[in-house]
Every structure is written in structure tokens, then in C-alpha cells.
Amino acid sequence: MNRKSKVSRRERSEFLWGWMFLLPTMAGLIILNIIPIFQTIYQSFFKTGAFGKGNVFIGFDNYGQLFSDGAVWQALWNTCKYAVVEVPFSIAIALVLAVFLNGKIRGRSIWRTIYFLPMVAAPAAVAMVWRWLYNSEFGLLNHLLRGIGLSGVNWISNPNIAFISVAIVGIWSVIGYNMVLFFAGLQEIPRDYYEAAQIDGANGINQFFTITLPLISPTMFFVTVTRVIGAMQVFDSIYMMMGRSNPALVKTQSLVYLFYKYSFIEGNKGYGSSIVMLLLMVILLITMIQMICQKKWVNYS
Amino acid sequence: MDKSRKIKSAIVYFILTIGSVIMLVPFLWMVLTAFKSTSEATQMNPFIIFPTVWRKEAFLSIISKMNFLRLYWNTLMLIVERVICAVLTATMAGYAFGRLHFKGKNLAFSLVLFQMMVPSQIFIIPQYLMVSKLGMLNTSFGLLFPGLVTAFGTFLLRQAYMGLPSSLEEAARLDGCNIGQTFLYVMAPLTKSSMVALGIFTALFGFKELMWPLVVNTEQNTMPLSAALAKLQGQFETNYPELMAASLLACIPMIIIYLIFQKQFIEGIATSGGKL
Numbered sequence: 001m002n003r004k005s006k007v008s009r010r011e012r013s014e015f016l017w018g019w020m021f022l023l024p025t026m027a028g029l030i031i032l033n034i035i036p037i038f039q040t041i042y043q044s045f046f047k048t049g050a051f052g053k054g055n056v057f058i059g060f061d062n063y064g065q066l067f068s069d070g071a072v073w074q075a076l077w078n079t080c081k082y083a084v085v086e087v088p089f090s091i092a093i094a095l096v097l098a099v100f101l102n103g104k105i106r107g108r109s110i111w112r113t114i115y116f117l118p119m120v121a122a123p124a125a126v127a128m129v130w131r132w133l134y135n136s137e138f139g140l141l142n143h144l145l146r147g148i149g150l151s152g153v154n155w156i157s158n159p160n161i162a163f164i165s166v167a168i169v170g171i172w173s174v175i176g177y178n179m180v181l182f183f184a185g186l187q188e189i190p191r192d193y194y195e196a197a198q199i200d201g202a203n204g205i206n207q208f209f210t211i212t213l214p215l216i217s218p219t220m221f222f223v224t225v226t227r228v229i230g231a232m233q234v235f236d237s238i239y240m241m242m243g244r245s246n247p248a249l250v251k252t253q254s255l256v257y258l259f260y261k262y263s264f265i266e267g268n269k270g271y272g273s274s275i276v277m278l279l280l281m282v283i284l285l286i287t288m289i290q291m292i293c294q295k296k297w298v299n300y301s
Numbered sequence: 302m303d304k305s306r307k308i309k310s311a312i313v314y315f316i317l318t319i320g321s322v323i324m325l326v327p328f329l330w331m332v333l334t335a336f337k338s339t340s341e342a343t344q345m346n347p348f349i350i351f352p353t354v355w356r357k358e359a360f361l362s363i364i365s366k367m368n369f370l371r372l373y374w375n376t377l378m379l380i381v382e383r384v385i386c387a388v389l390t391a392t393m394a395g396y397a398f399g400r401l402h403f404k405g406k407n408l409a410f411s412l413v414l415f416q417m418m419v420p421s422q423i424f425i426i427p428q429y430l431m432v433s434k435l436g437m438l439n440t441s442f443g444l445l446f447p448g449l450v451t452a453f454g455t456f457l458l459r460q461a462y463m464g465l466p467s468s469l470e471e472a473a474r475l476d477g478c479n480i481g482q483t484f485l486y487v488m489a490p491l492t493k494s495s496m497v498a499l500g501i502f503t504a505l506f507g508f509k510e511l512m513w514p515l516v517v518n519t520e521q522n523t524m525p526l527s528a529a530l531a532k533l534q535g536q537f538e539t540n541y542p543e544l545m546a547a548s549l550l551a552c553i554p555m556i557i558i559y560l561i562f563q564k565q566f567i568e569g570i571a572t573s574g575g576k577l
Contacts, residue, residue: 029416133327
């Protein structure tokens with residue numbers, strides 16, 4: 001009897017303390033995140049007029065407009081193209097660098113510091129300096145190209161090249177971040193595996209494919225999923241690098257860029273909301289596909 | 302055997318060096334351009350790499366157009382407020398999720414996970430409307446608003462608490478500590494490294510955030526650095542020495558902090574992993 005009341009007193013106190021500790025976070029999450037999700041869904045059924053006109057309920061018209069809006073499909077395509085360039089390159093390069101740094105190497109912390117440096121720069125500053133490097137007349141890159149006898153490239157005004165130029169900035173910015181995550185994963189692989197493989201006569205490249213790659217695959221999966229989600233939300237570099245009058249803008253603007261433009265420049269928050277709903281669906285779909293596919297290649301053991 | 306190993310390591314150093322040059326050149330070009338005159342920066346024949354004279358005109362002129370002290374202060378406030386809110390709320394919630402057993406915990410935790418899976422743009426319009434209704438546009442609170450709590454940080458701290466041994470908790474309980482005291486004196490101090498990681502993560506991404514500041518704080522004297530730089534480009538599109546001077550001034554404080562605390566930065570990012 002006595003013991004039972006002690007247990008339930010303990011339970012009661014855990015319940016009270018638990019919810020007291022959760023209170024700020026849960027209240028915040030509900031107000032800042034959960035309610036806004038429903039508000040965004042709700043808003044996507046309205047047409048937002050200019051200031052003061054208020055909301056007009058228009059049912060699925062925003063979605064109808066969305067599906068027939070060529071600019072939205074182009075933006076979705078642009079976003080996917082960006083992700084298809086940025087994600088594999090940033091991951092492959094970062095993995096190779098992490099493997100190098102995990103080996104016997106001098107000045108490991110100096111290399112790491114250098115490769116991580118772009119991560120601590122403001123994206124607006126990064127975009128500006130790259131825009132200057134890409135400048136077709138006075139930019140350093142075209143100067144170097146002309147120096148070796150090639151003709152300059154219109155890095156950010158040629159619609160066929162601009163998305164790659166933006167993706168290069170994305171890769172450059174995020175390599176250090178991916179590298180740090182891979183490096184942490186590599187450190188967990190026991191050294192004896194490599195020693196045993198060496199005795200068996202496996203060379204470095206063999207070891208990479210038979211030991212490193214399978215054992216790093218959980219980290220690889222995590223980085224891939226988060227990088228794809230990040231790439232699908234690309235905004236900063238496009239907003240900063242592509243001027244409003246840039247002829248290549250149509251072929252590079254991302255879904256989030258369109259969302260920003262419609263919601264906050266043109267003030268049509270209803271249509272902006274429907275674009276962000278499309279983004280949500282696309283991200284959920286891609287993430288789900290990745291979750292299903294992981295069984296084929298991710299090695300948890 | 303020995304010779305081939307030497308060649309291999311030479312190749313590794315070569316690739317690392319090339320890569321480092323690619324990482325550093327944009328920063329160097331930022332510095333070099335900032336100290337040039339406009340005509341030097343856009344002169345092609347001959348192409349000028351190092352400024353003939355290291356001029357400070359671009360800096361003086363950009364400082365006269367942008368109130369950098371104000372911008373540094375706004376950014377610092379944003380970072381400090383966000384770090385305090387994130388670490389405080391996530392530490393408490395992380396402890397409840399990681400160590401306590403009570404009704405409703407799993408439902409609450411599923412909301413945390415749900416928030417982490419949803420792209421953050423979905424919150425922006427309603428958050429903007431809330432701040433606007435509160436009359437808090439162009440205030441420091443407006444900038445802080447989405448960072449009052451953190452689902453990601455809660456998750457991170459929960460993982461940290463789950464990794465602690467339960468013997469400590471039991472010992473504290475036998476000594477007569479209640480749950481609050483156990484948390485405050487025994488458990489929370491043990492998650493210090495995760496708190497530091499969360500703090501660094503929050504500070505870095507608060508500093509880098511662009512869309513939210515562009516939306517809520519449109520007045521010059523309440524903006525953080527990131528938004529001010531973005532506005533600048535529209536105004537003086539072609540004055541590259543000034544744009545580079547502004548970029549340099551915006552990046553320098555964080556770069557210095559990073560160089561001093563680079564070990565904590567990199568370990569913090571490695572442990573928090575996290576999402577962008």
C-alpha cells in the first residue's frame with residue numbers, strides 16, 4: 001500500500017515536471033509552427049488582394065493556376081536541376097576530402113579550417129563575391145579563361161549555364177560542412193579493418209570500396225537526405241546573384257524564389273502559400289523515395 | 302612500395318592544395334578588390350591583381366552609407382537572443398523527452414519530429430502576419446521570433462540526455478533531490494558539450510539567415526548584416542570595391558571568432574549534424 005502510493009507520487013511528479021519542462025517548447029512549437037502549417041494550407045485557398053482588400057475565398061483556383069503556370073513548372077525543374085548538380089558533387093568531393101584527412105596527413109586541422117571557411121561567411125557576401133568573380137567583362141574567371149586563350153563565358157546571364165554557376169557556389173559553400181560530417185563518420189570506423197585489409201593485400205582504392213563506403217553509408221544517407229532537402233530550398237544565392245532583369249532568371253529561379261516573389265514582393269500570399277504547399281509535397285515525396293531506397297544501399301550493422 | 306607511397310601522398314597533398322586555393326581565392330579576391338579604386342577593379346589591360354596602392358576609400362565610403370556599428374549590434378543581439386532561447390528551452394525539453402516518463406510525451410515528441418521534416422518556408426507567411434499583428438515589425442523581437450524555440454535543438458539535447466547513465470539520477474534521488482534539482486545540479490551540467498554545439502549551430506545559422514530578416518525588418522537601423530548586404534546590392538550594383546568592402550566588413554567578425562574557436566565550431570557542427 002505504502003509502496004504503491006510512493007510509485008504513483010513519483011509518477012505524478014514526473015508528469016508535472018515533465019510538462020513544466022516541455023511547456024515553453026511545446027507552446028512555441030504550436031504557435032510558431034503547427035498553427036502556421038494549417039494557416040498556410042488555409043491561406044492557399046484565398047486570393048490576397050493589394051493592401052486593405054483582404055482575402056477572397058477562391059477554393060482550388062490557386063492550385064488550378066499553379067498547375068497551368070509555366071513559370072512554376074519551370075521553377076520546379078530549375079530547382080531539381082540545381083539539386084542534381086549540387087548534391088552529388090558536394091557529397092563526392094567532401095567524401096574524398098574527408099578520406100584524405102582521415103589518413104596519415106600533416107596539418108589536418110589547417111586543411112579542415114580552410115575547407116570549412118565558406119560555411120562561416122554570410123551567404124549574401126558569398127553571392128556578391130562570386131557574382132563579381134563571374135562578371136563577364138571584368139571578372140577574375142573570364143580573365144583567367146582569356147589568359148589561356150579561351151573566350152569568356154557569360155556565367156550568370158547565359159540561361160543554359162547560369163544554374164550550373166549558381167550550383168558551383170552552392171557546392172563551394174557546403175563542401176566543408178559535408179566534409180566535417182563525413183570525417184566524424186570515418187573516425188568511427190575501427191582502424192583494424194584497414195590493417196586487416198592491408199595484410200590481405202587490398203590497396204587504397206579497394207579499401208575505399210570494400211570498407212569505407214559500406215561503413216560510411218549511414219552517414220552518407222543522412223547527409224544525402226538533408227542536402228537534398230536543403231538544395232530543394234535554394235534561395236539565397238539565386239536571390240543575390242540573379243538580378244531581376246537577368247535574362248537567365250527564368251531558367252534559374254527556384255520554387256522558394258517564386259514563393260518569396262509572389263508572397264512578399266507582389267503581395268499575393270494566397271498564391272505564395274500554394275507554391276510552398278507544392279514544395280512541401282515535392283520534398284516529402286523525394287524524402288519518402290529515399291527512405292524506401294535506403295534498404296538497397298545503406299548498411300546498418 | 303615506399304616510392305609508390307610517396308607518390309600517392311604527393312598526389313593527396315597536391316589535390317588538397319588545389320582545393321584549398323579554390324576555397325580561398327574568393328576571399329582573397331574580396332580583400333584585394335576592396336582595397337582597389339573602381340577604375341583599378343575594372344581595368345583589363347593590364348589586369349590588376351594587387352592594388353597598386355592599398356586604398357581605404359571604398360571602406361570609408363561604405364561606412365558613410367551603412368551604419369556598421371548598428372548592423373553589428375543588431376546581428377549580435379539576434380544571435381545572443383536566439384542562442385539563449387534555444388539552449389534554455391531545448392535543455393529543459395530535451396531532459397523531459399530524454400529522461401522522464403509521463404503521459405503525452407510521445408505525442409509531443411512526434412510534433413517535434415514533424416516540425417523538423419517540414420520545409421521552414423511553410424511557416425514564414427503566418428509568422429510574418431503574427432509579428433505584423435503584434436506591431437513588432439522592425440524590432441529586435443521580430444528578428445528573434447521564429448527562433449524562440451527549436452525543434453532541432455530539442456532533438457539534439459534529447460539525444461544527449463539519453464546517452465547519460467541512469468545511476469547518477471538514482472544517486473541524486475536517493476540523496477533527496479527532486480526532479481528539478483536533479484536536472485539542474487546533476488544532469489544539465491553533463492550535457493554542456495551538446496549545449497555548446499547547439500549554441501554554435503544556432504549562432505551560425507542565425508547569422509546566415511536571409512529570407513526572414515528581409516521579410517520582417519525592412520528598415521535600415523533594425524536590419525541584421527545579411528539583409529543589409531542584400532539591400533546594398535540593389536542600390537550600388539556596379540561599385541565592386543564598395544560591395545567587396547561591405548562584404549568583408551560583414552564577414553570579418555564571424556571569421557575571426559571562427560578562427561579562434563575553430564575546434565569548437567567544427568566539433569559543434571559535427572555533433573549537431575543537423576539540417577540547413
